[in-house]
Amino acid sequence: MNRYSINPDIALAETLPASFYQDQEVFDLIKEKVFYNTWQWVGNEDFVKLPKQTHPFVLLDGFLTEPMLLTKDEEGALNCLSNVCTHRGNLVVNNPGNQRNLICMYHGRKFGLDGKFQSMPEFKEAKDFPRPCEDLHRFETSQWGPLVFAKLGGSIDLAKVISEMDQYVGFLPHEEFVFSEVQSKDYLVNAHWALYCDNYLEGFHIPFVHKDLNDALDYGSYETIMHEHFNVQVGYSDGAEEIFDLPDGHIHSGKRVAAYYFWLFPNMMFNFYPWGLSLNIVRPISLNQTKVSFLSYIYDESKLHKGAGALLDKVEREDEFVVESVHKGLKSKYYQSGRFSPTREKGVHQFHSMLSKYLS
Numbered sequence: 508m509n510r511y512s513i514n515p516d517i518a519l520a521e522t523l524p525a526s527f528y529q530d531q532e533v534f535d536l537i538k539e540k541v542f543y544n545t546w547q548w549v550g551n552e553d554f555v556k557l558p559k560q561t562h563p564f565v566l567l568d569g570f571l572t573e574p575m576l577l578t579k580d581e582e583g584a585l586n587c588l589s590n591v592c593t594h595r596g597n598l599v600v601n602n603p604g605n606q607r608n609l610i611c612m613y614h615g616r617k618f619g620l621d622g623k624f625q626s627m628p629e630f631k632e633a634k635d636f637p638r639p640c641e642d643l644h645r646f647e648t649s650q651w652g653p654l655v656f657a658k659l660g661g662s663i664d665l666a667k668v669i670s671e672m673d674q675y676v677g678f679l680p681h682e683e684f685v686f687s688e689v690q691s692k693d694y695l696v697n698a699h700w701a702l703y704c705d706n707y708l709e710g711f712h713i714p715f716v717h718k719d720l721n722d723a724l725d726y727g728s729y730e731t732i733m734h735e736h737f738n739v740q741v742g743y744s745d746g747a748e749e750i751f752d753l754p755d756g757h758i759h760s761g762k763r764v765a766a767y768y769f770w771l772f773p774n775m776m777f778n779f780y781p782w783g784l785s786l787n788i789v790r791p792i793s794l795n796q797t798k799v800s801f802l803s804y805i806y807d808e809s810k811l812h813k814g815a816g817a818l819l820d821k822v823e824r825e826d827e828f829v830v831e832s833v834h835k836g837l838k839s840k841y842y843q844s845g846r847f848s849p850t851r852e853k854g855v856h857q858f859h860s861m862l863s864k865y866l867s
Contacts, residue, residue, distance in 0.1 A: 512867070513860045517849045523859045524844040525837040528699040533866070534794050541773050541865045542571055544661030548775060548788055549587065551686050552653045555579040559607060559620065563590050563600045566657070570791045573659060575646065576600055578609075580620040587657045588622040589644035599643070609643070618643055652681025653804065654786065668736050668771065675739060675767050676779050678754050683806045684783055690803035690811075692820070696827050698834035700774065700791040701862070703799060706830050707787075708770055708854030710740055716825050723748045723815045724765060731853045738854045742766035742815050749781045749814035766815040770854065772861050780816030782807050795834070799823075 511527055514520035527533060547566050554562040555577045562577040576590035576599065592599050597613040600606070608625065609618040617625040622643035630636055646657045649665040656665060696703055706712065710729045714721045725745040732739050744750050744765035751764045769777040776787035783805040790798040801819065805811065812818075836842065847856045 511863045513856070513863045515860065517847050517853060517856045520847055520856055520859075521844045522847060522855070523701075523862065525839070525842055528702060528834070528837050529794065531794060534699075534791070536866060537862070538570065538791075541862065542567065542791075543659045544663075544865065545773055546649070546656045546658045546661075546663060546665050546771070546775075547571070548786065549575075549577065549648070549655045549657045552585075552650065552655055553686070554603070554655075555585065557605075558583055559605045560603070561600050561606050561609070561620070562603045563598070566659070567790050571659070574598055575657065576609075576643075577655070578620040578622075584621070585648060585650070585655070586621050587646040587648045587655075589646070591643075592616055593624070593641050593643065594627065621645075652684050653686065663736055663772075668734075671734055672737065672739070672769055672777070674758055675741075675769075678757065679779065680806060684804035685806065687803045687805050690805065692801050694799045694801070694823055694827065696797045696799055696830060697795060698797060698830045699794055700789050700797040701858075702830050702833055702837075703789050703797055703826075704770070704774065704858055705855050706826055706833075707768075707776055708738070708740075708858055709848075709852045710742070711848060711851035712829065716829055717822055719818050720815060720822055722746075723817070725763075731851075733853060733857060737769055737771045738857055739770075740768040740854065742768065744814065749810050749816070751781055770858075772858070778816070780810070781814065782810040782816055785816070785819060 511523060550562065550564065558579050558581045560579050564575055564577065566573050566575055574590040576588045578586045578588065580586060590599050592611040592613065594611065594614055594616045597611055599609050599611050599618070609620065614628065616627045619625055622645055624637050624641035646659065649656045649669070651669050713724065714726055723744065725743045728743045730741050732741065741759070742765045744763045748765055753760050753764065767779040774789040778785040778787065783803065786802040786804065788800040788802070790800065792798055801823065
């Protein structure tokens with residue numbers, strides 16, 4: 508995969524080539540090299556709000572097909588477990604509910620809500636049993652307000668990442684954010700998932716593609732701030748639009764911030780507005796199709812349709828149009844790769860560099 512190396516100097520670097528977005532082998536390799544080694548959003552804490560609740564799910568269904576299970580044990584501890592019985596591979600839990608233990612309906616193997624093996628019929632004569640591998644596999648979890656995350660592998664410290672993100676939005680009452688199904692929506696984009704991220708990671712296109720959003724933001728002061736595993740685009744306002752009430756001592760105290768747009772490698776976007784959070788999850792389906800989930804968490808409904816956080820559906824449709832157009836354009840025999848704007852495309856350069864690193 509050396510052909511996908513990215514020059515660390517953005518002033519000299521070229522983007523990932525068109526072939527990257529059209530190679531099935533690379534698409535499959537990204538699943539193993541990138542998505543199996545990074546954090547993913549699991550769901551809302553409300554899925555297992557009370558002790559003894561269980562919630563089966565598949566991480567990025569259709570792409571990462573790992574059967575997983577959220578539980579809350581009697582002590583109130585949150586667990587993320589493999590939902591595959593360690594006897595013969597049957598799914599342990601099929602539907603959300605309340606359970607005192609986890610019992611596989613195939614042969615009766617029993618586990619605690621923490622995944623620990625408890626008992627198994629007809630195994631008295633088995634030697635060297637039970638072994639530690641009889642327990643359900645445990646996945647590392649992390650939480651940010653009502654949001655629950657898990658990872659299949661990798662070494663990214665999400666607690667450290669969240670701590671860094673809280674330098675910008677830690678003053679917000681995350682614990683008061685309430686998920687709104689009415690304000691949430693899925694979009695099907697006929698393009699490669701990485702192209703959707705490419706587009707998100709730069710404000711360069713805003714004046715050309717998003718007239719309403721451009722009117723709400725001061726494009727001249729728009730900036731992208733880099734961190735090791737994420738970046739944040741800061742949208743300032745020079746008008747009367749809704750802005751954050753930043754506390755004294757805040758990193759942007761005295762400035763008119765209308766929105767914080769966080770991107771966490773590889774596929775999660777956290778868009779904070781004065782009304783709350785729009786969490787965007789980019790879900791790869793195929794080389795030519797992507798599902799994007801817009802999940803709204805509201806804490807001040809009076810500001811919901813104002814400022815930079817208004818007209819999210821319109822902005823999304825505009826983004827879809829250009830991303831799908833690029834997806835078609837990359838099939839040209841006469842386009843290979845492009846250059847980065849050193850001032851406006853730092854986020855895209857970081858994304859391409861990280862993909863190159865993980866693939867190599």
